[in-house]
Amino acid sequence: MSTKKTVKENDFNVEIGLKDGQEWSADKLTQTKKLIKELAAKRSPERLLKNEFLAIQYKMEEYAEANEKHITKSIPLETFLHEYLETLNISFRKFAIAIDMNDANLKKYITGERKFNPDLARKFGRFFHISPITWMKVYQLNDLIKLRTEKIEKRYDKYDFRKVAQVSSVHHAASSVKPSSATVTVRGASAKRQK
Amino acid sequence: MIAFAFRQSIIQGKGDYKGWLSFDVLEEKEEDQIKLMGMYSQKYNAVRVDETQMYIMDDAGEALIENYLERSN
Numbered sequence: 001m002s003t004k005k006t007v008k009e010n011d012f013n014v015e016i017g018l019k020d021g022q023e024w025s026a027d028k029l030t031q032t033k034k035l036i037k038e039l040a041a042k043r044s045p046e047r048l049l050k051n052e053f054l055a056i057q058y059k060m061e062e063y064a065e066a067n068e069k070h071i072t073k074s075i076p077l078e079t080f081l082h083e084y085l086e087t088l089n090i091s092f093r094k095f096a097i098a099i100d101m102n103d104a105n106l107k108k109y110i111t112g113e114r115k116f117n118p119d120l121a122r123k124f125g126r127f128f129h130i131s132p133i134t135w136m137k138v139y140q141l142n143d144l145i146k147l148r149t150e151k152i153e154k155r156y157d158k159y160d161f162r163k164v165a166q167v168s169s170v171h172h173a174a175s176s177v178k179p180s181s182a183t184v185t186v187r188g189a190s191a192k193r194q195k
Numbered sequence: 196m197i198a199f200a201f202r203q204s205i206i207q208g209k210g211d212y213k214g215w216l217s218f219d220v221l222e223e224k225e226e227d228q229i230k231l232m233g234m235y236s237q238k239y240n241a242v243r244v245d246e247t248q249m250y251i252m253d254d255a256g257e258a259l260i261e262n263y264l265e266r267s268n
Contacts, residue, residue, distance in 0.1 A: 028248075032217060035244065039252060040211035047253055051214040054205050054257065062206075 052087045056080060057130050064137035074145040077138055078110045084128050099123040112142075197239060198263040201256035217250040 024032070043051075060080050063071075085095055096103035100123075108114045116139040118132065125132030201216045208214060220235065222228040232249060235241040240255035251259065 032244075032248070035250075036211050036215055039215070043253070050257075051205060051253065055213065058202050058206050058260075 049087070053084070053129070056083045056087070057128075057134070059083075060130070060134050060138055064134055064141055066141070068141055068144045068148065071141075071145055074142045075138070076110075076112075076142060077116060077135070080138065081110060081124070095127070099127055197235075197241075197251065198256075198259040201251055202260050202264060205256070214256060215250065215252045216256060217244070217248060219247040220249060221247055 063075055081095075082092075085092060092107075093103040096106040099106075099120075109116050109120055116136070118136065121132035121135040121139075124130075124135045197216070197218070200218075201214075204212065204216045205214050220228055220232050222231060228247070232241075232243055235249055236243060239251060239259055241249040241251045243249050
């Protein structure tokens with residue numbers, strides 16, 4: 001009699017890979033390496049650049065689509081930008097000029113001192129032939145990671161609805177009025193009326 | 196899976212190996228193997244090397260990613 005456990009074990013007993021379970025022979029490996037070398041030699045400079053660009057693009061896409069909760073360390077926009085500039089062998093300044101920006105000003109956007117925005121994402125997107133959405137997603141993801149990983153600052157403690165609205169009054173008002181009218185009793189306003 | 200593997204070759208491959216994916220097609224029956232290789236060749240632009248080995252590179256791989264791993268961007 002086959003128990004559920006046995007069936008599960010059988011399900012996993014599936015061979016994946018080479019039928020004989022062996023790796024490629026040394027001869028096949030040598031032949032393959034030779035073939036790769038021959039084919040790679042035929043690649044045009046444009047194709048080589050395209051592959052380098054695709055590598056950065058796919059990395060960005062993988063990062064942008066990842067679940068924020070599973071990322072322990074963020075990758076700043078700056079990192080991806082530098083990879084592109086390095087591939088093109090152009091300076092940051094030259095890039096800034098090419099997209100009608102001052103390099104010092106652009107630096108502020110890249111390092112997070114100023115908010116990266118859709119206009120910049122479009123410029124980056126057009127320049128590197130990659131969707132502006134990907135640039136924005138990377139930026140926004142980094143903001144989310146920052147939000148999750150940064151320690152909560154004490155200065156935010158003062159922001160609490162309980163310091164503004166009387167919870168019992170809010171509850172009472174919500175249950176006694178028609179749904180169309182929103183009534184919130186605010187301490188300040190209430191005190192003013194009583195005067 | 197082939198598209199995913201190719202994307203990894205682009206991301207992680209170095210030098211000549213960037214944008215190059217090779218794989219073996221192994222079926223119990225030879226006729227099935229030939230059929231499958233024909234299908235990979237026609238559908239994915241894979242190139243046959245020998246009786247079992249095939250490869251996909253550059254444009255063919257890029258098209259695979261566009262077709263099968265396309266994102267909403």
